Amino acid sequence: MRRAFVLCFLAACGGQLDGTSPDGGGNDAGNQCNVYITFEQPIPPAGPGELMHAIGNVENAPGVLTYNWRVIFDETEDITPILGQPGNITFPVVEPGIYRVTLRIEGSINPCTDGEAAETVSPPNANMQSYRIRVIPPASANIPPLDKRTTITGGGNVERSQALDPGIVTSGNIGGEGYVKLMPAASPTAFIDAFADGTGEFNTRAIQIPHDLLVIPKSQAVAPQKLASWFPGDGITLDPGTPVMGKVLAPGGGNLIGAKVQLMIDDVPSTLATTTSTGDFTVLVVPKPGATIRIDVTPPVTSGLPRLVASSTAFDLGQRLDVQYAAALGSPRDLLNVLIRRGAALPNAKVSIVGTLSASGTVDGISATGEVRIVTKANATGRLPSVLAPARALTAVIEPSPGDVAVTAIDLTSAVPAAIDAAAMVAVSTRLQQNASTPLPGAQLDAIPIGALAQANAPTVRFTAGTNGAITGSLASGGHYDLRFSDPGARVAAKTDDRNKTATQIAAVYTLPAAIEIRGTLTILGTSTPIPNAAVQILCATCTGVEADRPIAETASGPSGDFKLAVPDPGTGFTTIRR
Amino acid sequence: MKLLVLMLLGSLAGCFYVESFNQRPSVQIVNTADDVQRGDTVQLTADADDPDGQAVEFQWRLYLCTDAADFATCDGEPKFSGIDDELVFTVPSLRENTQPVESLLAVLEGIDDHGAAAKPEDRLIIPVGNADPTIDLREDSRYRFVEGTPIDLYASYGDADDTAAGVVLTWEVQPPNVTAYQLLDLGPDITDPDDDKRLLDSRRITPAIDGTWVFKVTAGDPLGGAHTEDLEVNVVPDHVPCLDQWSPNAPVTSTLPVSQPTLFQIPIVGDDLDRYPTIPNDPIYGQTTFAWSQKVGTGPRQALGVTANSVPFDPAGYAPGTIVELRVEIFDRNATAISCSDGDRTCSVIADTSCIQRQTWHVEVR
Numbered sequence: 001m002r003r004a005f006v007l008c009f010l011a012a013c014g015g016q017l018d019g020t021s022p023d024g025g026g027n028d029a030g031n032q033c034n035v036y037i038t039f040e041q042p043i044p045p046a047g048p049g050e051l052m053h054a055i056g057n058v059e060n061a062p063g064v065l066t067y068n069w070r071v072i073f074d075e076t077e078d079i080t081p082i083l084g085q086p087g088n089i090t091f092p093v094v095e096p097g098i099y100r101v102t103l104r105i106e107g108s109i110n111p112c113t114d115g116e117a118a119e120t121v122s123p124p125n126a127n128m129q130s131y132r133i134r135v136i137p138p139a140s141a142n143i144p145p146l147d148k149r150t151t152i153t154g155g156g157n158v159e160r161s162q163a164l165d166p167g168i169v170t171s172g173n174i175g176g177e178g179y180v181k182l183m184p185a186a187s188p189t190a191f192i193d194a195f196a197d198g199t200g201e202f203n204t205r206a207i208q209i210p211h212d213l214l215v216i217p218k219s220q221a222v223a224p225q226k227l228a229s230w231f232p233g234d235g236i237t238l239d240p241g242t243p244v245m246g247k248v249l250a251p252g253g254g255n256l257i258g259a260k261v262q263l264m265i266d267d268v269p270s271t272l273a274t275t276t277s278t279g280d281f282t283v284l285v286v287p288k289p290g291a292t293i294r295i296d297v298t299p300p301v302t303s304g305l306p307r308l309v310a311s312s313t314a315f316d317l318g319q320r321l322d323v324q325y326a327a328a329l330g331s332p333r334d335l336l337n338v339l340i341r342r343g344a345a346l347p348n349a350k351v352s353i354v355g356t357l358s359a360s361g362t363v364d365g366i367s368a369t370g371e372v373r374i375v376t377k378a379n380a381t382g383r384l385p386s387v388l389a390p391a392r393a394l395t396a397v398i399e400p401s402p403g404d405v406a407v408t409a410i411d412l413t414s415a416v417p418a419a420i421d422a423a424a425m426v427a428v429s430t431r432l433q434q435n436a437s438t439p440l441p442g443a444q445l446d447a448i449p450i451g452a453l454a455q456a457n458a459p460t461v462r463f464t465a466g467t468n469g470a471i472t473g474s475l476a477s478g479g480h481y482d483l484r485f486s487d488p489g490a491r492v493a494a495k496t497d498d499r500n501k502t503a504t505q506i507a508a509v510y511t512l513p514a515a516i517e518i519r520g521t522l523t524i525l526g527t528s529t530p531i532p533n534a535a536v537q538i539l540c541a542t543c544t545g546v547e548a549d550r551p552i553a554e555t556a557s558g559p560s561g562d563f564k565l566a567v568p569d570p571g572t573g574f575t576t577i578r579r
Numbered sequence: 580m581k582l583l584v585l586m587l588l589g590s591l592a593g594c595f596y597v598e599s600f601n602q603r604p605s606v607q608i609v610n611t612a613d614d615v616q617r618g619d620t621v622q623l624t625a626d627a628d629d630p631d632g633q634a635v636e637f638q639w640r641l642y643l644c645t646d647a648a649d650f651a652t653c654d655g656e657p658k659f660s661g662i663d664d665e666l667v668f669t670v671p672s673l674r675e676n677t678q679p680v681e682s683l684l685a686v687l688e689g690i691d692d693h694g695a696a697a698k699p700e701d702r703l704i705i706p707v708g709n710a711d712p713t714i715d716l717r718e719d720s721r722y723r724f725v726e727g728t729p730i731d732l733y734a735s736y737g738d739a740d741d742t743a744a745g746v747v748l749t750w751e752v753q754p755p756n757v758t759a760y761q762l763l764d765l766g767p768d769i770t771d772p773d774d775d776k777r778l779l780d781s782r783r784i785t786p787a788i789d790g791t792w793v794f795k796v797t798a799g800d801p802l803g804g805a806h807t808e809d810l811e812v813n814v815v816p817d818h819v820p821c822l823d824q825w826s827p828n829a830p831v832t833s834t835l836p837v838s839q840p841t842l843f844q845i846p847i848v849g850d851d852l853d854r855y856p857t858i859p860n861d862p863i864y865g866q867t868t869f870a871w872s873q874k875v876g877t878g879p880r881q882a883l884g885v886t887a888n889s890v891p892f893d894p895a896g897y898a899p900g901t902i903v904e905l906r907v908e909i910f911d912r913n914a915t916a917i918s919c920s921d922g923d924r925t926c927s928v929i930a931d932t933s934c935i936q937r938q939t940w941h942v943e944v945r
Contacts, residue, residue, distance in 0.1 A: 136824055136846055179836050195833040216836045216945065224836075224945075262899040262945065269838045269945040272900045298898035307898075373896055402884040442859070446887065457896055459871075459884040488866070489859035535824050535846030546891040549842035555856050556847050 033061035033108050035115030037101050045124040046096035046156065054101045055088045056115065061108035068104040073097055074157055075519070096123040096156025098519060113528070118520075123155035127570035130542070131552070132189065135162055135522060136535040143167065143524065143531065144207055147190035149541050152518060154570030161520035164531060167207040170232035173200040178217035185210045185229060189548070206232045220271045223284035241284030244270070246321030248279050248297055251329045255279030256299060261323075264294040287317050295363050297323050304332025304388025306355075306370030310363040323368070325361040332388040333412040335376070339419040345382025346400040346422060350375070352456035353387075353410075355394035373455055397456035397476075398422040407452050407478030425474035426503035432469040432485065432510050434492050439469030440512065442489055447481040450500060475503035484550070485512050493568035494552045496540075515566035518553075522561040530561025538565050603696065604629035606637065606689035608703040615670060616708045617680055617740030623666045623703070625687050633691040639666040640686040643674045647684040647704040657686075670707055672740055679741065679802050682706050712738040712746045712798035716810040721863070725851045726789040726814050728863050731765070734808075736798045737777035748780050749797045755790025755814075789816040820850035820867055820911045821934035829940055831924040834902070837894050838945040843905055844889035845869065845938075853911035855888055867909050874904040880921060897944040906939040 040053035056067055069089050071079040074097040081089040093099060098118050105112040130151045137143040144167045152158045173196070174180060180194040180202050186209065196202040210231055215238060216224040223241025230236065244263065250256040261281040263270035265288050273281040293315045299305040305325055315321065335353070340346045353374040360370025372394055376387045393411045398420065400406075406422035432440040443465045449458040453476060461481075463471045475481065483498035483506075493515035518538065522531040537551040553565040609624040627635035639661040644653035654675045659668040666685070674680055683705040689697035715735040722728035734750075737743045752762055765781035772779070786792055792814055797807040824847040829835040848855035848867040857866040871883040871890045875897065883890060890905070897903060908917050908926075917936050919926035924939035 136826065136828075138823060138847070139828070179833070193827050193829055193835070195830060218834070260899045264838065267839065269836070269899075272945070296899060371895065402882055454893070455896065457883075457893075459890070460887055462887055487859075488857055491860075533823060533847065533849070537846065545840045546842050546893070549844070550889070554846060556854075 031110050033105065033110040033112040034059040035061075035103055035105055035112050037103055037115050037117035039101075039117065039119050043119055043121060044093060045126075046093050046121045047124060048094055050093050050121075051082070051090050052093045052099065052119070052121065053084075053088065053090050054117070056103045056105075058087070058105055058108075058112070058115075060110055061105060061112060062110065063108045065108060066106040068106065070102045070104075072100045072102075075100070093121040096121055096126070096153075098157050098159040100159075118159040118161065120153070120159045121156065122153035123572050125572050126153035126155045127572060128153055129568070129570040131567065132539040132541050133160060133162065133518075134189070134535075134537040134539055135164060135531075136537075137164065137522075137531050138533045141531055141534070142205055144192055144205055145190050146187075147539075148187050152516070152567070152570065154516065155572045157517040157519060159520055160518050161523070163523050163525040165207045165525045167205045168232060169203065170206050171201060171203045172196075172213075172230075172234075172236045174202070174215050174217060174236055175200040175238060176217055176219050176222070178215060178219070180216075181214035182206055182230075183212045183214065185212055188212065208232055214268065216269065220284070223271060223286050224269050225286040226266075226268050239286045241271070241286055242317065243282050244285050244317045244321060245280065245282045246323060248275050248281065248299075248323040249325065250299075250303070250305065251325045251327050253324075256303070256305075256325070258300040259303075260296075260298040262296045264296065266291045285317060293317070295321065295323070295368075297368075299325075301374075302388065304334075304390060305329065306357055306360050306372045306390050308361045308363070308368045308370055310361075310366050310368035312363075312366045314366065315364060319364075321364055323361065323363050326359060329357075329360060329370075330391050333391050333416045334386055334388055335384045335416060336386040338384045338416060340378045340382050340384065340398060340400075340422065341419050342400065342406070342422045342424060346378060346398070347380045347382050349378045349382065349401075349422070350399040351378060351384060351420075352376075352397040352399075353389050353394050354397060354452050354455035355390075355392065356455075357390060357392050360390075371455075375456075395452040395455075396420050397452055397458060399458075403461075405453070405458055405476035405479065407476050409478070423477035426477050427472070427474050428503050428506045429470070429472050430506050430508060430510060432465045432471065432512060434512060434514075439465070439467075440487060440489075440491060441465055441467050441469055443469065443485065443487045443492070443512065445471055445510075446484040446486070447475055448484055449479065450482055451480040453479045453481070475506075477503065479503065485510060486553075487512060487515075487566070490515065490517075490553075490564070490566040493566050495568070496550075496552060513568040516569045518565045518567055520563060522557045522563065530557075530559075532557055532559045532561055534561075534563075536563045536565065538567055601633075601691065601693040601695045602630040603698055604633070604635045604689050604691045606635065606687050606697040606701050608685050608687045608701045610685075610703060610705060612705075614708055615683070615705055616710050617670045617672045618710070620667065620669045621683075621705070623685055623687075625664045625666075625689070627664075627689050627697070629691050631691065631693075633693065635689040635691050635697070637662055637664060638688040638690075639663075640688075641666065641668060642684040642686070643671060643680045644682045644684050645674070645678060645680075647682040650684070653684055670740075672742070679709070680707050681709075681802070709800065709802040709804040710738065710740040711804040711806040712736055712741070712743075712800050714748075714796055714798045714806060714808045716794065716796060716808050718810060718812050721861075723851050724812065724814050725817050726786055727817065728852065729783050729785045730812060730814070732782045732784065732794060732810065732812075734780040734782075734796050734798075735771045735774070735777050736780065737771075737774070738798075738800050738804070741800050741802075743776065743778040745801050746778075746798050747800075749799070750782065751795040751797070752784070753793040753795065754786070754788065755792060756788055758786075758788050760784055760786065786812075786814045789814045815851075817911065817913055818851050819913075819915050819928055819934065819936060820848050820853060820909045822907075822909060822936065822938055823847040823849045825907075825938050827940065831939060831941070834941045834943050836943045836945040837892060840891060840893045840895075842889050842891050843907070843940060845907060845909070846888070848888075848909055849934075850911050865912055867911060868914070870908045870910065872906045872908075874906070876902060880904070880906070892942065894944040899944055901944040903942045903944060904939055905942055906937065908937045910936070 044050040081091040100118040103115040135146040183191040194202040194204040210229040213227040248256040270283040270285040294311040297308040355372040357370035361368040432443040447461040485495040492512035537554040607626040640657035641659040642653040685703040768778040771777040799805040853865040855867040858864040871885040874880040926937035
């Protein structure tokens with residue numbers, strides 16, 4: 001059994017000056033001595049007979065010094081170091097995980113705070129997995145967020161302490177009220193939202209590195225735009241924008257009046273325009289050669305037309321953009337008096353008519369997709385009011401009451417059905433476990449709507465496992481969901497790869513993956529000051545959209561800035577190919 | 580006087596020789612100790628006076644008694660003895676019959692060189708006082724002393740002149756107001772880990788109301804010694820939850836343009852019992868309840884039915900330029916109603932306006 005072991009060395013002279021690259025545990029200068037620990041590289045893999053070498057660096061410590069070392073494995077087990085030269089130790093790293101080394105100096109005339117550093121030791125052939133680690137400090141800390149990629153190795157816990165740059169107070173002026181998104185060029189996901197007041201001034205705190213700025217003025221007289229490589233403190237000059245004109249024509253060729261038109265050039269929106277009585281519109285953009293241009297036309301609700309979306313790199317913004325709804329859309333259907341029922345009528349049921357229609361129109365000859373999203377509500381007798389919808393195959397998502405959802409296909413191509421039936425929710429039953437003999441009470445299953453349900457903004461359904469890990473509930477008949485499993489108790493890791501399931505495809509048992517822990521401490525860069533009560537999240541490194549923001553694991557840092565998160569263990573077993 | 584008479588008689592009757600006789604010494608016990616208690620070290624000194632100026636040998640006997648005035652209540656055999664001019668001893672706690680020592684009987688004899696014994700011997704009754712037991716109280720709470728959560732109370736007790744095992748504790752609870760309570764005994768008393776001469780009594784109470792709770796603990800020993808200590812525990816009410824972080828971090832007075840699918844989330848809620856993220860694997864700690872709603876344009880506010888700490892917002896579901904108010908409200912287990920008007924973008928149900936339970940994002944779909 002490993003025992004706690006404190007080593008004491010006597011050094012004949014006071015202090016050493018060893019380099020300037022601390023791994024951790026530094027102290028402030030002045031009358032304080034500075035103690036920090038470095039590890040000899042490369043870090044060995046974990047295994048029998050493997051040894052790691054730590055070096056104690058002591059500065060500004062006159063006196064006859066005594067070195068007291070302590071090595072802890074995974075915060076639970078003391079490791080017996082092997083004696084070495086004064087100021088350094090060697091210790092075995094048999095198991096993969098986090099080895100934390102503490103050095104206490106006694107005998108110095110100047111007071112010394114303990115030096116501390118931790119290192120992850122991985123097993124041989126450890127698999128790797130990339131994530132993003134995001135840290136959002138509390139507002140009171142006034143520190144910009146951190147969001148960066150990190151790669152973890154499998155087989156043992158991993159140390160990922162973070163030092164956050166406190167940044168500087170910075171300001172800028174965009175000439176008028178508006179929104180500014182400050183994105184560090186090196187890590188754009190660590191963005192900061194800032195808002196300019198009527199004078200155009202915004203104030204925030206940002207790291208002293210180049211940022212890309214997304215500026216969206218409130219005024220429609222200035223185009224939203226992205227500015228590259230802005231350095232905090234630099235001036236900001238906005239391009240007023242280039243007008244892009246066009247016309248929107250309804251099926252049959254008539255002018256479509258009152259449609260909202262917006263362009264998106266890469267991820268920068270244009271100003272927003274509304275078509276006039278002649279169907280014309282003008283938006284302001286800042287062109288970007290080679291960019292993908294997306295045009296979004298939202299017709300008036302009363303038109304019964306779908307929203308048109310088209311993307312291309314070939315749109316010529318120097319020419320008029322002609323948007324033509326397809327004649328084949330024909331006349332919309334009126335859903336007046338359609339009965340919403342589940343056996344009996346469903347009074348006051350919320351009904352969303354959704355769908356995606358191909359070839360719904362063209363933009364400068366390029367095919368545009370039609371998106372349908374009509375929200376209405378049945379009356380007290382369960383009948384719909386007058387609402388127009390495209391004469392196409394669509395889907396009705398019916399919510400008789402909050403949490404009660406049904407998905408029903410409807411085809412308006414030939415006629416309007418007299419009634420739309422809302423099937424009852426489908427019972428689901430499953431069990432969450434760590435292994436066959438270990439259930440997971442308290443673990444959670446989130447059924448995230450996709451497809452028609454997502455188009456209808458149906459909410460995520462969360463189930464919490466009871467005793468024996470059992471879950472019972474119901475999901476929408478005809479609905480499709482991505483399943484996401486998590487364990488607030490951090491006994492196992494999250495499981496996020498079960499996608500596009502219906503209620504009848506829920507398995508009887510789900511075994512959640514074994515977890516390793518990502519541990520660390522948050523400090524302010526250049527100091528040992530901890531950052532408590534910060535949100536710490538592990539996110540998908542390669543996801544896009546909302547999935548990029550959904551935490552795989554999340555926690556809050558403790559009073560000492562420490563945090564601990566459970567993530568799936570990448571495991572071991574990759575094969576090294578030598579060339 | 581006798582000698583003088585003899586001399587006078589001799590002078591009258593003629594001269595005759597009468598040999599002188601040995602006189603008895605007198606002895607006295609000197610005790611300078613006040614307030615002797617069991618466990619004390621006592622020093623008794625023998626004081627002798629021999630009229631003949633002879634040396635006196637001493638013999639000490641010290642008996643342990645209940646009432647030294649009645650020798651029947653003393654141990655049959657002396658506990659201590661000696662022949663020096665001092666007797667030093669430590670007062671034991673118990674007699675041979677395991678009853679507490681309540682008094683001592685010291686007997687001192689003296690004999691001079693010629694064998695004359697002091698008569699009478701000297702006897703001294705020394706009352707032995709009873710030290711009161713001692714108590715140290717402390718409280719502990721895993722849940723910050725919030726009402727409705729268990730509080731552990733610890734009484735470390737002992738008795739300097741007796742064994743801790745002989746001490747009896749009596750607990751009295753004084754709640755701040757009339758309320759039912761139950762003081763649970765957490766099991767047999769154990770040896771205090773910090774002092775192996777003391778015992779540790781552990782109790783648990785779950786106060787149903789806040790305020791200052793007073794716990795009076797009286798320790799009594801078999802001889803009637805007693806000592807009472809008070810412990811005041813301030814039980815606090817369950818605080819409402821506070822939104823500690825929200826993302827996007829937009830000021831409530833601003834309009835946030837959203838052109839990409841965005842996850843609106845509450846990463847951290849501060850609360851004494853129902854924080855987010857929660858403290859897992861605990862029977863008391865719970866989790867914040869979230870209630871999300873939205874208001875599209877001038878339409879009515881509608882509940883979204885989402886109970887998680889985040890909700891995805893897809894701008895594609897709305898016409899560009901649409902203003903959507905997305906709102907989240909938080910509740911702990913007390914479910915305190917959020918009474919602010921619907922038009923208030925933030926809301927605090929307490930006087931501390933930095934602790935809010937409502938956050939509203941004013942979103943412009945772009």
